[in-house]
Amino acid sequence: MNSNPGFSWILLMAWRDTRKNLGRLLLFISSIILGIAALVAINSFGDNLRNDIENEAKELLGADFEIGGRQQPSPVIKAILDSLEGLSVRTAHEISFASMILLPKSQATRLVNVRALEGDFPFYGDIETKPSAANKNFRKSKKALIDKTVLLQFNAVWGDPIKIGNATFTIEGELEKAPGQNNIASTVAPKVYIPMRYLKETDLVKKGSRLVYRYYFEFKPGVDPEKISDLIKDRLRKEDYGLETVASQKEDLGDAFSFLTRFLNLVAFVALLLGCVGVSSAVQIYLKEKLNTVAVLRCLGAKGNQTFWIYLLQILGMGLVGSVLGAIVGSFIQVILPEVLKDFLPLEVSYSVSWPAIFQGILIGVSIAALFALIPLLSVRKISPLRTLRASFEEGNLHRDPIRWLVYLLVVGFVYGFSYIQIRSLQESLYFTLFIVFSFFLLGGAARLLMWLVRRYFPVSWNYVWRQGLANLYRPNNQTLILIVSIGLGTALMSTLYFIQSLLLSQVSLSDRDNQPNMILFDIQSDQIESVAELTRESKLPVLQELPIVAMRLAEFKGKTRTELLNDSILDLPRDVLNREYRVTYRDTLDINEKLVEGKLGKAITSPKDTIYVSVSQDHARRMKAKVGDVIVFNVQGAIVKTVIGSIRKLDLTRFRTSFTFLFPSGVLEKAPQFHVLITRVNSDRQSAEFQQKLIREFPNISVVDISLVLKTAEEILDEVSFVIRFMALFSILTGLIVLVGSVMISKFQRIQESVLLRTLGANRRQIVYITLLEYFFLGSLAALTGIALSLIATWALAVYSFDVTFSPDLTPVIYIYLIITGLTMSIGMLNTRSILNKPPLEVLRNEVA
Secondary structure (H helix, E strand, O other), X not given: OOOXXXXXXXXXXXXXXXXXXXXXXXXXXXXXXXXXXXXXXXXXHHHHHHHHHHHHHHHHHOOOEEEEEOOOOOHHHHHHHHHHHOOEEEEEEEEEXXXXXXXXXXXXXEEEEEEEEEOOXXXXXXXXXXXXXXXXXXXXXXXXXXXXXXXXXHOOOOOOEEEEOOEEEEEEEEEEEOOOOOHHHHHHOOEEEEEHHHHHHHOOOOOXXXXXXXXXXEEOOOOOHHHHHHHHHHHHHHOOEEEEEHHHHHHHHHHHHHHHHHHHHHHHHHHHHHHHHHHHHHHHHHHHOOHHHHHHHHHOOOOHHHHHHHHHHHHHHHHHHHHHHHHHHHHXXXXXXXXXXXXXXOOOOOOOOOHHHHHHHHHHHHHHHHHHHHHHHHHHHHXXXXXXXXXXXXXXXXXXXXXXXXXXXXXXXXXXXXXXXXXXXXXXXXXHHHHHHHHHHHHHHHHHHHHHHHHHOOOOOOOHHHHHHHHOOOOOOXXXXXXXXXXXXHHHHHHHHHHHHHHHHHHHHHHHOOOOOOEEEEXXXXXXXXXXXXXXXXXXXOOOEEEEEEEEEEEEEOOEEHHHHHOOOOOOOOHHHHHOEEEEEEOOOOOOOEEEEEEOOOOOOOOOOOOOEEEEEHHHHHHOOOOOOOEEEEEEOOEEEEEEEEEEEEEOOOOOOOOOOEEEOOOOOOOOOOEEEEEEOOOOHHHHHHHHHHHHHHOOOOEEEEHHHHHHHHHHHHHHHXXXXXXXXXXXXXXXXXXXHHHHHHOHHHHHHHHHHHHHOOOOHHHHHHHHHHHHHHHHHHHHHHHHHHHHHHHHHHHHHHOOOOOOOOOHHHHHHHHHHHHHHHHHHHHHHHHHHOOOHHHHHHHHHO
């Protein structure tokens, strides 16, 4: 042999060894295929979605320019609108608001989003309807388009009457999709379109009504919407109006859906990490069988680094093959994603091959497979030629190898870098990385603890089958570490997803407990409140809460005007904090869903010289960076009111009660323009329907929120979200199964040798089956229990720090999760030994040697 063989010899040796062991190498590298497939599918979907948003942004907005606000146009806004009309080919006007509708035919009522439309909006794209002509025909007379979900709910058909306020319309057709609308939005607030000229007949536009005004423009050729935006956006902001252009629509939608794809990428990345654990462990088992081969090569003159490169080239080649296969699979999977996510999308996503996503997936796959394979591969450099003479020769302490620690740092750095690209937050990426590292340490520690306990406290007095089954947990070439880490990580991911879903659903269902309010009436005028309360009592319903609501806006905070605060880059307050219209109430006591966390509640105001102490909710205080003692000046519909933050309250949002950002003391707002809210409880759907029918007939301007419908909608949304997450988690489950099967199959030769020796020594078929079952029972049990414990830790952290809800998971399904994982592990383990149970030991050995 050449004393200094070159790279061509290394490549030749790698190819020869790969060809001989191709089946094993393909098996363990297949564990990364699904992880890469998931990443490529999501990134390809994201690229196609961004391209479609870019191409269809005008159809999504429906116009070149949109201006909107929550109050009637001021003289400044009117002047801006007039100037824009001169630059436009077409204009349209829309007023939208929440209102109850009545379907006289079935006497059914429903809270909807009414949109009164004037003009030919949308200018780009269409309002999609059935029949298609309804889009144009409803504008010509007293007709309406109604969302298809409402028609289905109440068995209504085209031509039926519909009552909105005091006006009755005819249903011209069903609304399937409007510009920018998705299925989730239509479930929460179904839309009803009516012609603007009939809005006054509804008698729903009154002082205090919560209206949204929108104005749409299609500009003449040559007019640049972005230049117009730059010229007028500051003036609009001062008047509490906003604007939307095609460019800003693209940016907003792109940001929203890039967040979705980044989140799904993290879920897919967990699957890829799980697969790489399989790569690392499989390489370790594979190399143990190659130690004698490496020692022989060393005897023939090969250096440790050269043998290292032989097997590294194998892994890189298999990593490339696995990544390419994963990219191909991912390119096909992306066809399914638009169907899975259709309820969240405002447009249909097209399909095209995304080469950047494919190349990125291949690069990530090869890189991470090589990184994880390096950990066991480094030991090849230390193999001594003496191993050919002494099989028990010790190579020294590999844990002191500085390169090994460098590889560990590179793996952690890769995980952190990838998570940062997805999350775009240094702190949150660090938390994600630390939790992944903690998960590996916990699962690995549990595996090593099991091996140490069994070895240290070996039950020598137990019978033969138990002794052999437990000894398999720590014998050479044991699978304890790899199986507990891979199965445990997969169990942790699935359990966490389940616990979070059930936790959120339980928080929603708390609002429907016995004796909790479940119906709210709002937009009640001051001269109606007594009559509405009387009607409620006549219907044998309790008046549980009745509150006045006053609308106001922030004028000054921390000594700066709202305009100054909008331009303050140092304080950097969220725009919705500064621009929103606050709806507050006044009282001198806390409600049952409120708790003081700082300061004291303000006392009733009896003199104009008294300081007005207001209370702010804890969440809002955090968002607006407010503390007790800060001065806030409000504009109460023209009147300037100076206040001081006297206390901070924590709100319990699991109770169905009215929650207010700011709470005023009595003696300040009693004479301000206001409307009222009344809260009650109904005991059945029939009682709810009868009461709403009476209410709408006498007070058509009042809107009703039925909590049972809200809960149903919330559960539907959570079901949709959890389905998407479960779909992505499926990649982790399948990867975990591949890792499990691969790990068992790669160590099959060792298991066959042990089983043959046991049979040669007199063990029968039943004993070998029991020994195998016991080994995989302990492995599956510890992996499942450790994974469940890890998921409980993750759920607690998410519940407390992300969702701010009480941590009280339903532990009943833990039993089923444990049984499924343990049973699956035992089944796969048994499949591995089935081929040797019915054959003589000599035949098995001959076949394996051949």
